[in-house]
Amino acid sequence: MAARNVLLFMCFMLCSIYVNCDILCEQGFCRGHINDDNQCSTPAPECAINNATHTGLWLPSPTICNCCSFCLPFYQLGQPCSLGGSGNGITIGRCGDGLTCDNSTRKCVRMKTKCHDAQDDYDARHARGETGSFENRPSCDEKGKFASFHCVPSQTCFCQSEDGERLFGEVLYTGRFMNMPCRCSRMAHKIQTLIAKDLPYPVFGMRCTADGNYNPVQCIENMCYCVNRITGERIPGHSVDLDTTHISELPCYDEKLDLFPKTEDSEPPYEYTTPCFNSVQERRDLIDKSIEEGYNVEYFSTFGSISCLPDGTFGRMTINSNGSKICVNERGEKLGNYEAPANTPQFNDMDCKCALSTTVMTSSNEPPRCCKNGNFRPIQCHRGTCRCVDSDGRQIGRESTDVTRLPCYTQDWRNC
Template identity: 25%
Template sequence: MNSLLIFLLFSLATIQNSSESCDDILVTDLSQHDCIAKQTNTDSYYYSLDETQSCLPSCKKYNPDGHFRDSCSKQRCPAGYTCSKRCNRLIEYAEISCETRADCTKAGALRAQCVDMCVLDADTCMAYHANTSDFRDNKFGALKFKPACDNDGQWDAKQCKGGVSGKCYCYDPKGEKLFGQALYPNAADMTCSCSRRRAELLDSGRPFVSFHCDSKGNFEKMQCDSGLCWCADPKTGELVSAVVPERVMPKLPCYDTTTLGSQYLRQCDSHQYAITKITNTLKTHGVVYANFGMRLCDGDGAYGAYNVSNGIAYCTWRDGTTINTWQSDSSTDISTLNCNCARDYKMYAHQLHCTGSGNYESVQNFILNKQNYFYCVDDDGFAISDYFTTRVDNCTSYY
């Protein structure tokens, strides 16, 4: 019996050691979160599976000078880095992309070879934790907020700012903010699973998504799509009831008369759905372009942050009404417009400064003991710098 057990254990170890990948092999509960927590003012760590040691997980320290000399032809790059072809592993050539050695020669790297090497990807979640000179000078030096990352180096669904008195928000795996937020003390059950699912469907090309999320980005208890309705688990979205036609949705145990009326869609997404149907009908009749204005809806079916009418983007509240006089030219400001400051003012009546368009001013100030202090904030109004007695001219060195 003991001999058989030893043989089985040896066989399992052999299989794991011969594997070229550690995907889906769980050895311990060590995670990226544990490695990030080891971070100090000088050192930063990342989660790694050692493919030569039976896929044992560990926290490895980032090289303070970067990992551009690391070859990725036979092993994975550290989290936050991607494998890319560059001209040699010399720092003076590390930024030169190539496909062949001839590309290096043309770029002036006369004796350089075109090799696979690890290159920092500034768009990944773990790049914010990579202790390289670039990030020490800006992102690594800003200790106010660093995103939480999963074991693959992507953004966690829930990101929290401002400590226990702050807020938590929903994000997609690439760091794009989604619908859903909650004060930190109320965010323990926040999964953002609904917001992420909606984003996935929209990114796949689906013109309209009817799933309703609650204010935290979780699933509402009742969901409908394509004329069918069912009850869902708020944290996961999994089916927990029979699926019935929408006309008999009041029979579902999760139907709530205080939040649902005679129809599932709410005012904004009902309007959006109608526009989608009309647009598709016009396309089938040869109409290439039809302008119905721009109306954003939140993930719960309420009206979104702004409404575009006659070339002007107006900050709006959840009932569709405009918020004070905050507005901007949609042809120039729409890509950066979020109306976060305007909406937070509507909800909390805060004292922070908003731009004319309704975003937060990047530089805020307050007076203490007759001294004026200045500091930088992010898009959500949270401080991302220390306080200064002279006005800050540039907040781009913080994040």
């Protein structure tokens, strides 16, 4: 019940965020209000210029019924700024994206963040000629946090958190103009890190697709509705009750995105779920029954073996009948021969990231090389040139035609 209430609250908040809250004024009020004696002031020029040195944001004006245009200027690095508060209102704009107002100098300075530190490290190494051809300079957002995704040239692009942690959501790299909003993937990550860990039952938020976007169909218990795939904003007027109506009647339903369509459902009530979600529900029912009948079931260990990803599928690793870990796809089918015996370092370190990337790159002639446990091999080679990579497959440092000159080289580098 607690988990359901949390989910309902989150969905309510998401819907509330996207509700328009325009001030309601009598039609034609502004035409009569603005006249020769009461004119709008000229907005700051930054919004109209909108170039590398002069930018701003159009906002509703702080006037009656927002009748006038208003531009909030963005100040550049080193320009004067104010922090607000009594006696400090000396400017009418704010520092631009990635900048903040310094408390002592009252000038715009670059934010001190993990992503900006990563950019500084890249820039310093690049100036010394120590960056590789497959290294990308980290991208930061307007708050100085890591951008929503990261690309490994010639391989894939994947979603990442504000702290740069790799998340669910991965697509084939197709060029420098890639874009992955990853809002659903990021929302799912926040739910797991901020809410789910303190609750007895697993909590799932909005259902995502393989690219980290929102699935166009979202459900709260048996009520399903359509949403915008990028923002998650509910689309008014489209909903179905599974107690009486099949999910396919929803106009946004796409069978290609439904990994487990219920073709055998011929009579209501209908379902729109996944085997992983069903497994969680079965265990919740077991706990509820144990409470009713007076025997004890350990809350926090009961779900330890079940891990559902944001698309509703099981986690990409599982343990087979031999006690070994194996990599699996979204349907729980084994990927390749990737396996790690129990009680080994390979078992403990297994993440299957390389194995999963190779499935995204099925059409590529040069997929990444994986270790026996499905992790990225620390040395990757491309057309006679080799490079060191991290656990996400991202290049570290310069490449070399002589593999022995790489800092990650070991004599057994081909086998891991």
